[in-house]
Structures are given as C-alpha cells and as structure tokens.
Amino acid sequence: MDIVKVHRKPGLNIVKVGGQIIEDRVMLNVLLERFAQMEGHKILVHGGGKRATEIEGKLGLESKVYKGRRITSGESLEVVVMVYAGLLNKTIVAGLQAKNCNAIGLCGADGNTILAHKRPVGEVDFGFVGDIEQVNPRPISLLIKNEITPVFCALTHNGKGQLLNTNADTIASELAVGLSGTFEVSLLYCFEKKGVLSNMEEADSIIRKIDKNSYNQLLEQQIIGDGMLPKLHNCFNALEAGVHKVCIGDIGMLQQDAEEYTTITL
Amino acid sequence: MDIVKVHRKPGLNIVKVGGQIIEDRVMLNVLLERFAQMEGHKILVHGGGKRATEIEGKLGLESKVYKGRRITSGESLEVVVMVYAGLLNKTIVAGLQAKNCNAIGLCGADGNTILAHKRPVGEVDFGFVGDIEQVNPRPISLLIKNEITPVFCALTHNGKGQLLNTNADTIASELAVGLSGTFEVSLLYCFEKKGVLSNMEEADSIIRKIDKNSYNQLLEQQIIGDGMLPKLHNCFNALEAGVHKVCIGDIGMLQQDAEEYTTITL
Numbered sequence: 026m027d028i029v030k031v032h033r034k035p036g037l038n039i040v041k042v043g044g045q046i047i048e049d050r051v052m053l054n055v056l057l058e059r060f061a062q063m064e065g066h067k068i069l070v071h072g073g074g075k076r077a078t079e080i081e082g083k084l085g086l087e088s089k090v091y092k093g094r095r096i097t098s099g100e101s102l103e104v105v106v107m108v109y110a111g112l113l114n115k116t117i118v119a120g121l122q123a124k125n126c127n128a129i130g131l132c133g134a135d136g137n138t139i140l141a142h143k144r145p146v147g148e149v150d151f152g153f154v155g156d157i158e159q160v161n162p163r164p165i166s167l168l169i170k171n172e173i174t175p176v177f178c179a180l181t182h183n184g185k186g187q188l189l190n191t192n193a194d195t196i197a198s199e200l201a202v203g204l205s206g207t208f209e210v211s212l213l214y215c216f217e218k219k220g221v222l223s224n225m226e227e228a229d230s231i232i233r234k235i236d237k238n239s240y241n242q243l244l245e246q247q248i249i250g251d252g253m254l255p256k257l258h259n260c261f262n263a264l265e266a267g268v269h270k271v272c273i274g275d276i277g278m279l280q281q282d283a284e285e286y287t288t289i290t291l
Numbered sequence: 292m293d294i295v296k297v298h299r300k301p302g303l304n305i306v307k308v309g310g311q312i313i314e315d316r317v318m319l320n321v322l323l324e325r326f327a328q329m330e331g332h333k334i335l336v337h338g339g340g341k342r343a344t345e346i347e348g349k350l351g352l353e354s355k356v357y358k359g360r361r362i363t364s365g366e367s368l369e370v371v372v373m374v375y376a377g378l379l380n381k382t383i384v385a386g387l388q389a390k391n392c393n394a395i396g397l398c399g400a401d402g403n404t405i406l407a408h409k410r411p412v413g414e415v416d417f418g419f420v421g422d423i424e425q426v427n428p429r430p431i432s433l434l435i436k437n438e439i440t441p442v443f444c445a446l447t448h449n450g451k452g453q454l455l456n457t458n459a460d461t462i463a464s465e466l467a468v469g470l471s472g473t474f475e476v477s478l479l480y481c482f483e484k485k486g487v488l489s490n491m492e493e494a495d496s497i498i499r500k501i502d503k504n505s506y507n508q509l510l511e512q513q514i515i516g517d518g519m520l521p522k523l524h525n526c527f528n529a530l531e532a533g534v535h536k537v538c539i540g541d542i543g544m545l546q547q548d549a550e551e552y553t554t555i556t557l
Binding site for chain 2: 131
C-alpha cells in the first residue's frame with residue numbers, strides 16, 4: 026500500500042475588526058478576550074476612523090469626506106497616524122499582552138510589510154490614501170512562526186518615506202492573499218452585525234452562505250446594502266486569489282462553537 | 292601549538308537620539324541617512340517630548356512638569372502614545388525604509404519587549420510613568436538577526452494592559468544591558484552637542500574620555516551640568532552591567548571615521 030503524505034499548510038486566522046467595536050471600551054475588551062483565546066496562528070487588523078475624526082475636531086481640523094470615504098490631507102494624515110498607529114494600535118497591543126497574547130503592533134511601513142502607492146487623482150483627490158501594491162509575507166511569517174501575533178492598523182507606505190491611509194478591509198484581504206502561499210488562511214470580517222442580513226431591519230435575518238450565484242441573485246433583488254458591496258467584493262477577490270475561507274459576523278463568530286454568521290464561498 | 296578559538300559576540304549599536312534632533316525635519320533627515328548607513332546590527336531609540344507638549348497645547352491640555360520631568364496624566368498619556376508611538380515612530384520608520392534600512396517601530400508593549408511598573412507616588416505623583424523591570428531580549432534578537440532594525444519609542448507597559456511613559460535615555464541603557472548577553476553592545480547617546488563639554492559656553496570643549504575617577508573630579512569641580520548627570524549615571528550603570536562601550540556626541544559620531552565625541556569607560 027502506498028502511503029500518500031498530504032502536506033498541509035498551517036492554518037492562519039486573519040480577523041478584521043471595525044471601528045465601532047474598537048472604539049467602545051466594553052466591546053473592545055470582549056473582542057480582545059475572544060481573540061486572545063483563539064488557538065493557532067492569527068493576525069488582527071483594525072480600523073478606527075471615528076476616533077480620528079473626533080481628534081481632528083478637537084484640533085480644529087475639518088474632516089473631509091467624499092461618498093463616505095475620508096479625504097486625507099497632510100494635516101489629516103498626521104492625525105490618522107497618531108490615532109491608528111499610536112493610540113488605538115498600542116492600546117490593543119497592551120490589552121492583548123494582558124491576556125497572554127504576545128502581540129506586536131504594525132503599520133505597513135514596519136518591516137516593509139505593505140507597500141502601496143498614492144491613489145491617482147481622478148474625479149476627486151483623496152490625498153494621502155494608499156492603494157496596495159504588494160504584501161511582503163517574509164517578515165510577517167517570521168513573527169507568526171515565532172508565536173508573535175501581528176496587529177495591523179490601517180496604514181501603508183510607498184517605500185519613499187510617505188505613509189498612506191489605507192482601507193482596513195482591503196489591508197485584511199491583501200494580507201490574506203499575500204500569506205495564502207504559506208498558510209491556509211481564514212479571513213474573518215468582524216463587525217457590529219451578526220452577518221450579511223436579508224432584511225436590514227431584522228438583526229437575526231442572517232444569510233448563512235453566499236456564493237457567486239446567490240450573490241448575483243441578492244444583487245438583482247437589491248437585498249444587499251451599499252455598505253456591504255465593497256466588503257463582499259473584497260471577499261470574492263480573496264477567495265479567487267487562494268484564501269481558504271471568508272466569513273462575516275459579529276464578535277461571537279470568533280468562538281470555536283460559533284454558528285450564526287455568514288460564510289462566503291466561490 | 293594550541294589554537295585558541297575566541298568566540299566573539301556579534302556587535303550591536305544602540306543609538307539613542309534626542310527630541311531636538313527628531314523634531315527638526317532637516318536634522319532628522321541627516322540622522323536617518325547616517326543611521327541607515329551604519330553597518331551591522333543596530334537599534335534606534337527616540338524621545339519626542341517637545342512635540343507631545345505642542346499637541347497637548349493644541350488640544351487645550353496643560354503640560355505639567357516637575358523639576359524638568361513630565362507629569363503624565365491619563366489625558367497626557369493618550370497624547371504621548373499618539374505622538375511617540377504614532378507620529379514620530381512611524382515617520383522615522385517610513386524614513387528609514389526609504390533609505391533601504393528595514394526598520395520596525397516598537398514600544399515596550401510590542402512583543403512584550405519592555406516590562407515596567409508605574410512609578411510609586413513619592414514627593415510627587417508622576418502619573419503614568421514607568422520604571423523598567425525587565426527587557427525581553429528574545430523577540431528583539433529575533434528581529435535583529437533577521438536584519439530587521441528595531442526603532443523604539445519611549446513607552447513601556449506593565450503587562451496588565453497599561454502603557455507607561457518612560458524616559459528614552461533609560462530605555463536605551465536598559466536595552467543595552469538586556470542585549471549584552473547576546474551582543475557586544477555599543478551605546479551611543481546622540482544629541483545636539485558634540486559631547487560632554489568642559490565649558491558649556493564653548494561647543495568644542497569636548498572631554499574625549501571620562502572614567503569613574505575623572506567623573507568624580509569633574510563632579511567636585513562642578514564642571515558637569517545638571518542635565519548631564521542622569522545621562523552619565525545611566526552610562527556607568529550600563530558599563531557595569533556588561534555593555535561594551537558608551538559614547539555621547541552629536542550626529543557626526545555615527546560616521547565611521549568620527550573622532551570628536553565623549554567616550555565613557557569604567
């Protein structure tokens with residue numbers, strides 16, 4: 026009898042957590058507790074735009090937004106760097122350390138992990154906003170394999186000294202793709218709702234499974250809201266590029282016996 | 292003839308750079324250029340109190356100081372974390388990346404690298420200020436040996452979720468001591484003067500060498516200024532704990548053929 030040796034890649038959970046969870050002290054504590062308890066290799070990616078807007082206000086700066094997306098002026102970038110890479114990232118790292126998770130806070134400039142370029146000026150100039158060019162898996166794998174857990178904030182750099190504000194959902198999916206050569210990656214989008222809902226008015230109307238076919242049907246029936254579209258777009262991109270599994274749900278999704286969330290498949 | 296094999300530890304330069312250099316765009320660029328060009332293993336440690344005081348002012352907070360040292364209230368800690376770990380640290384990291392130095396920005400909570408406790412309340416309550424308990428050399432060595440250059444800001448944590456504002460000179464000397472078991476460490480204190488001066492009015496009156504004997508003489512003759520005393524105290528502590536070499540000087544000290552700076556020996 027021939028013995029076929031199946032060479033399986035080690036698992037890696039990448040959890041992206043939204044600003045509404047990060048910026049609520051109680052919710053953040055629950056999240057960090059659950060995340061710290063997750064077994065195996067893991068990465069946390071966080072946003073935090075609301076807090077940045079609040080600090081901008083205190084500094085007398087005006088937050089400019091175009092179609093729900095921040096326009097990042099030079100002054101705005103300084104605030105974003107302070108809030109994302111400083112206040113939020115280090116509060117999360119210190120919180121995880123207290124729960125015996127050996128976390129390390131990173132932006133894309135750290136270890137040259139995520140290279141991006143400034144988004145070209147089109148209909149509107151988004152300022153210092155980065156579109157990702159490349160994830161460098163080597164330094165990230167080095168940390169993970171030594172049981173150090175990366176915590177990424179939503180910043181990248183262009184390799185020429187410029188930091189760039191970058192969408193946290195996209196950072197999570199690009200990390201998932203970039204690391205899927207080395208790991209079997211599960212990408213978990215964690216936000217305040219239980220999953221993708223078939224009725225926005227009903228918190229429990231979770232669509233358990235979405236594949237490309239049902240996605241197109243949901244689009245035609247206009248069941249999926251505008252806010253969810255770019256998220257789902259990111260999910261399918263990640264799956265097509267070799268990510269093993271993508272899920273959307275609330276903090277409960279991080280528990281081992283979780284059932285109520287949305288799984289995206291091709 | 293017997294061959295004696297001398298097992299030498301690899302060298303490591305730890306450069307501590309003061310706020311006056313970091314906060315001046317031109318000087319910072321020169322520093323990063325010189326630091327990036329330094330050969331071999333290296334670590335950068337930076338302060339940045341002046342910028343934190345400036346942002347505090349913009350946010351309408353009052354900076355409290357006792358005998359030249361910041362009192363760190365809860366609100367003040369948030370600003371310090373934003374400025375040190377966010378704005379200054381990531382600006383430095385992105386700047387080094389642009390000069391082909393693969394830097395990674397860290398505070399003491401990252402990778403659990405530097406543990407401290409809140410300074411006990413004595414004559415005055417310094418607030419969220421940390422006195423260092425322990426440096427964990429393992430994660431730092433891991434990065435260095437993989438040619439990733441740590442850039443430390445002046446923050447530590449207590450392992451229970453609390454970040455603590457910590458003197459950057461002390462962080463540099465404790466890192467030097469903590470890593471001297473693995474590396475032959477040179478500790479370079481880089482500031483705006485050319486070294487320890489015998490006459491504060493003359494920028495070129497550099498004392499080239501100070502040992503414990505000449506230090507006591509300089510103290511008796513009241514030649515060393517108050518600002519230099521804790522720095523020199525740190526230097527002798529580091530040397531006594533196994534650090535190979537300690538020097539004090541300006542940016543020029545980082546060049547290979549540098550001559551004009553102060554060397555401290557036991």
